[in-house]
Amino acid sequence: MNVHHAAAPGPAVRRYRAERDPRAWVAPALATALGSLLAPFAVLLGGMSVMATDSCGPDDCSQALTTALTLIFGTLFFGGLLAAGAWLTAWLLPWTRRWSVLRAWLAGLSLLPWLFVLALVFNLPAG
Numbered sequence: 001m002n003v004h005h006a007a008a009p010g011p012a013v014r015r016y017r018a019e020r021d022p023r024a025w026v027a028p029a030l031a032t033a034l035g036s037l038l039a040p041f042a043v044l045l046g047g048m049s050v051m052a053t054d055s056c057g058p059d060d061c062s063q064a065l066t067t068a069l070t071l072i073f074g075t076l077f078f079g080g081l082l083a084a085g086a087w088l089t090a091w092l093l094p095w096t097r098r099w100s101v102l103r104a105w106l107a108g109l110s111l112l113p114w115l116f117v118l119a120l121v122f123n124l125p126a127g
Contacts (some may be wrong), residue, residue: 016099024095024103031087031107038114039083045121046072052124064125072120079113086110 049072053061087110093099 001116017096019097021095021097021100024100027104027107028087028090031090031110034111035083035087035114039080039110039116042114042117042121043076046076046117049121049124061123062092070122072117075113075120078114083110083113 012061047071052069056062056065086106090103090106090110093103093106
């Protein structure tokens with residue numbers, strides 16, 4: 001009876017994963033460029049979104065509007081911390097091929113809070 005077992009990765013695979021990745025800077029650089037445009041825009045529009053309550057006053061606004069505004073400000077604070085951590089980690093990971101996928105995911109994750117705030121601001125419910 002012939003039993004086939006999965007072979008452990010060979011030395012060639014280990015060497016490939018340990019090589020320096022020549023494109024390791026691309027994902028963090030794109031995240032830096034896009035984040036430097038999206039973050040100030042999201043903070044500015046998120047801060048100005050409070051003006052949506054001008055027509056209804058602070059006490060008579062709909063529950064949907066106040067929930068959206070709370071979500072915007074929570075995302076600006078906690079999402080900003082998450083974005084900063086993901087962005088910094090994307091830059092600081094070792095520049096080997098082993099970490100290239102995680103680096104790309106973290107660079108993309110660092111943009112999500114800003115995109116989420118912009119989506120909320122542009123889709124605010126009526127007051």
